[in-house]
Amino acid sequence: MSRYWSPLVSQLQPYVPGEQPKMNRLVKLNTNENPYGPSPRVLEAIRAQLDDRLRLYPDPESDELRSVIARYYDVVPEQVFVGNGSDEVLAHIFQGLLKQEQPILFPDITYSFYPVYCGLYGVESRVVPLTDEFALDPEDYLVPNGGIIFPNPNAPTGRALTRAEVERIVAGNPDSVVVVDEAYVDFGAESAVTLVDRYPNLLVCQTLSKARSLAGLRVGLAIGHADLIEGLTRVKNSFNSYPMDRLAQAGAIAAFEDEDWFNETRHKVIAERERVSAELASMDFEVLPSSANFVFARHREWGGSEIAARLREQGIIVRHFDRPRIADFLRITIGTAADNDELLQALRTLAD
Numbered sequence: 001m002s003r004y005w006s007p008l009v010s011q012l013q014p015y016v017p018g019e020q021p022k023m024n025r026l027v028k029l030n031t032n033e034n035p036y037g038p039s040p041r042v043l044e045a046i047r048a049q050l051d052d053r054l055r056l057y058p059d060p061e062s063d064e065l066r067s068v069i070a071r072y073y074d075v076v077p078e079q080v081f082v083g084n085g086s087d088e089v090l091a092h093i094f095q096g097l098l099k100q101e102q103p104i105l106f107p108d109i110t111y112s113f114y115p116v117y118c119g120l121y122g123v124e125s126r127v128v129p130l131t132d133e134f135a136l137d138p139e140d141y142l143v144p145n146g147g148i149i150f151p152n153p154n155a156p157t158g159r160a161l162t163r164a165e166v167e168r169i170v171a172g173n174p175d176s177v178v179v180v181d182e183a184y185v186d187f188g189a190e191s192a193v194t195l196v197d198r199y200p201n202l203l204v205c206q207t208l209s210k211a212r213s214l215a216g217l218r219v220g221l222a223i224g225h226a227d228l229i230e231g232l233t234r235v236k237n238s239f240n241s242y243p244m245d246r247l248a249q250a251g252a253i254a255a256f257e258d259e260d261w262f263n264e265t266r267h268k269v270i271a272e273r274e275r276v277s278a279e280l281a282s283m284d285f286e287v288l289p290s291s292a293n294f295v296f297a298r299h300r301e302w303g304g305s306e307i308a309a310r311l312r313e314q315g316i317i318v319r320h321f322d323r324p325r326i327a328d329f330l331r332i333t334i335g336t337a338a339d340n341d342e343l344l345q346a347l348r349t350l351a352d
């Protein structure tokens with residue numbers, strides 16, 4: 001606390017990111033990074049940018065990248081917004097679209113950055129409890145609100161809605177913006193991008209950090225009606241005109257051009273997720289059905305923080321949230337087959 005801080009800063013409760021430990025030889029299954037690196041074509045494209053042009057500012061509107069994304073999703077570039085990670089895109093969404101008279105809605109168990117942005121931008125919110133099975137019920141969102149945001153698949157539960165269920169929420173709230181945060185959609189959920197031409201209140205947010213293995217490059221995007229995108233662009237150009245540096249723009253373009261790498265690596269993650277889920281279930285874990293690159297599981301006897309601490313002693317880091325309803329759960333990122341074997345072996349020895 002400092003007397004020089006603004007009143008707002010004194011009251012902020014910032015997001016606490018998963019640890020990035022400095023130790024070597026760790027099995028790091030705590031922040032949902034992709035265990036298979038980015039496409040070699042991405043690295044090549046970034047290397048090709050490393051010259052004297054770095055003295056120049058990048059394209060402020062990332063036109064080429066936005067065109068590539070538009071072609072990929074069969075929309076027009078005016079329907080695409082890009083930012084420095086989807087966290088930055090989400091920040092602009094909270095400030096530019098979700099700060100309204102009425103409170104916005106999001107699930108009680110969800111991405112913990114949402115309440116942080118509410119605090120930063122003074123957005124009123126009301127949490128909507130997930131069902132007893134930790135599922136999101138679309139009917140719960142058909143009530144007056146100033147906007148709606150949820151991840152699909154949800155984090156940290158991993159559970160997904162079908163596209164028809166998402167559409168029920170969007171169609172039932174024509175006067176509110178509905179933001180679907182699809183950070184994990186490529187690991188097995190149905191994207192709502194195909195609905196954006198029919199619903200001017202729908203905004204779909206995605207990231208290159210997870211399925212495209214580029215968390216270190218910081219690229220996120222949003223797709224929706226051109227009017228929503230223009231609103232976000234107004235916020236962006238009142239904040240930072242150049243959020244996407246030259247390397248990020250070039251690398252992201254190459255990522256969308258290597259569909260084979262994308263498909264191969266995400267299918268490996270999906271296959272490992274199914275194997276890990278089955279193994280955990282055989283060890284007395286209750287595992288929620290996951291459509292993401294992580295599983296959310298609780299043991300029928302042992303507590304969550306206890307298991308996390310025991311795994312840590314063996315150099316395996318998983319995420320534990322000390323929060324109501326989910327304190328007994330662990331969120332375990334799917335790693336390589338070797339990482340996952342180490343995790344499963346360590347859990348077997350805990351039982352001895």
Ligand SMILES: *Cc1c(COP(=O)(O)O)cnc(C)c1O
Nearest residue numbers: 085086087111151183207209220
């Ligand atoms: C990882 C994640 C993000 C943030 O992604 P970045 O693009 O790396 O900022 C956004 N939403 C959810 C639900 C996530 O899990």
